[in-house]
Amino acid sequence: MPVLEPVSPLRFIVEELPEAAVALRAEVRAFLAEELAASAFIPRCDAWLSGWDPTFSRRLGERGWLGMTWPKRYGGRERSALERYVVVEELLAAGAPVAAHWIADRQTGPLLLRYGTEEQRMRFLPGMARGEIQFAIGMSEPDSGSDLASVRTTAKKVEGGWSLDGTKVWTSGAHLADAMITLVRSEPLGDDRHLGLSQVIVDLHGQGVEIRPIRLLTGEHHFNEVVLRDCFVPDGMVVGALGDGWKQVTSELAYERSGPERFLSTFPLLAALSAATGSAAVGRLAAELWTLRRLSLAVAAALQRGEEPAVEAALVKDLGTRFEREVTERSRAIHGGEPSHPLFEHYRRSLLEGPGFTLRGGTNEVLRSVVARSLR
């Protein structure tokens, strides 16, 4: 008799938000209400990438909401990843300008905690937690997008450090940030192209760095091309082990891909839609958002437990970014693309920034391949 064998589904284990998160959420909401009352920012879609406001970041730093999970000796507050999640999702839902500290708080800080030297941590982390030191990420190159291991920027050993040559592109905020965590080839290409890559910190105000704007189709300037010519990086600015860059970069991906910014980029538009109509179309979007948040929280909990939920993170980002664009499309039923409609500005930003949602941090096609490979 044909027997059905037990299934082994993907595991997304949600943990309840800690008690402290309730009070924390109320604090963040009160802060945001004050900021809005003072017109300190205008809520915008996709503000986590385009809303660069160092003074806002510093105000968050004063409240202890940057580097929240880091040890106190590095300026952190030693709070849990789920508490940080609460702060981050409230800021995103409000469309607050969080871009200036985004990379440092989400990614570079945790990377330095994991792989950085004591000197690097002392030098950068406290400033990041105050919202005073901003980072950019130098991964993609003109000929290396999804195929990141093909990067050609080289680091050659010189007296006391390394000399970098090459070009990075799509570097968000490089024209405003202080430093760039940069993936380079530090050893010649061998049989295994994942070997011989390293991560180094480039001082964006230093010699040998040229930053050119790449304007988006909106005309706005977030992206840059960063050209490195005989750019000197001291030995002390190599992050982690030489040649381990690939391993280090891929370990960042679960942090980069599963956060609430992967489904809340168009939330201000959805909130406005919901308030305006309460229709079935909004009900469907709300159901999706609720589900995504559960999945994303499960990944956050897994990260907190020290697991590496790379596949789960890829799945969340694929679903989440498609949802963000669905919100944009569905909104048309309300505003009809009419420029004088109150929702039009949210729509315009969501639509015109939209192509980036399903590209940045790993294209949806790459993500789906990651998920498919894991299925048994």
Place this chain on the structure above:
Amino acid sequence: MSEVRALLAESAAELFRRHCPTEVVAKGWSAELWQVVERAELTEGATTAELAEVLRVASQYAAPIPLGEDALARGFLARSGIEAPAGPLTVGDFYDRRAEGVPFARIATGIVAVGLEGVALLRPGSYRVSEGVNLAGEPRDAVEADPFEVVPLGAVLRRWGALLRAVQIAGALERVLQLTVRQADDRRQFGQPLRRFQAIAHQLAELAAETAAARAAADAAAEDPQLWKIAAAKVRCGEAAGRAATIAHQVHGAIGFTDEHVLHRFTLRLWSWRDEFGTEEEWASVLGGLLKEKLWETLT
């Protein structure tokens, strides 16, 4: 997920693997399976979330028994102070003395009639059954009862039925994903397994995402069955059911829509369950109306 629920799911999986092979599924109702499940007492004193765990696993095996309906019936009886007889019981939405689409009414030991005024327990002999089936061939009977008295109770079957079907959809999807991944591994064309083709791999990824989303939504609603969460879960699971069935059949090719293949035991249920106790559109409308200005506050 708590330790208890994980263990419960494991025990349930072992039970259904042994006692619910595809031959039993094909019968449409199995008194033997019902007895085995009753004896195992898996749902004895279970919380809603624990019950959902067992029901989800039962749906991974398309178990042809009204386990969820029996649990709902017992819940309504307990709240009305009516003593419950031995099962399997079922539930029906009664308008006056008639109910349509009552699951497994023909074999039930009693029907809990849920109506506008309250709840009543109907015993065989006090009602007449006209047999009907849903798309999957599951018994969905019309019932006409003799006049009966109700215990006044504000009870809404549709709400709890929607939660039940959402949970069942999540379980059936887990099976559909497994069957489809296996098919993509085993079936070779152009000299390689189907899953090597990127077009197929991406379909599998999408199927996995729909499955994970449905599971997350159903679990969340079962853990805290507020109306808006049940609405959201039925919407999301219903959407997943349709998308997943399409992908599964596409990847399976022609064999997947033959009678001999097991896939339709699950896809036909998905197509039935997404409509039963309210479609996505109906629940989305409820949800949209509930949230309005309170979208973010409610979700968090």
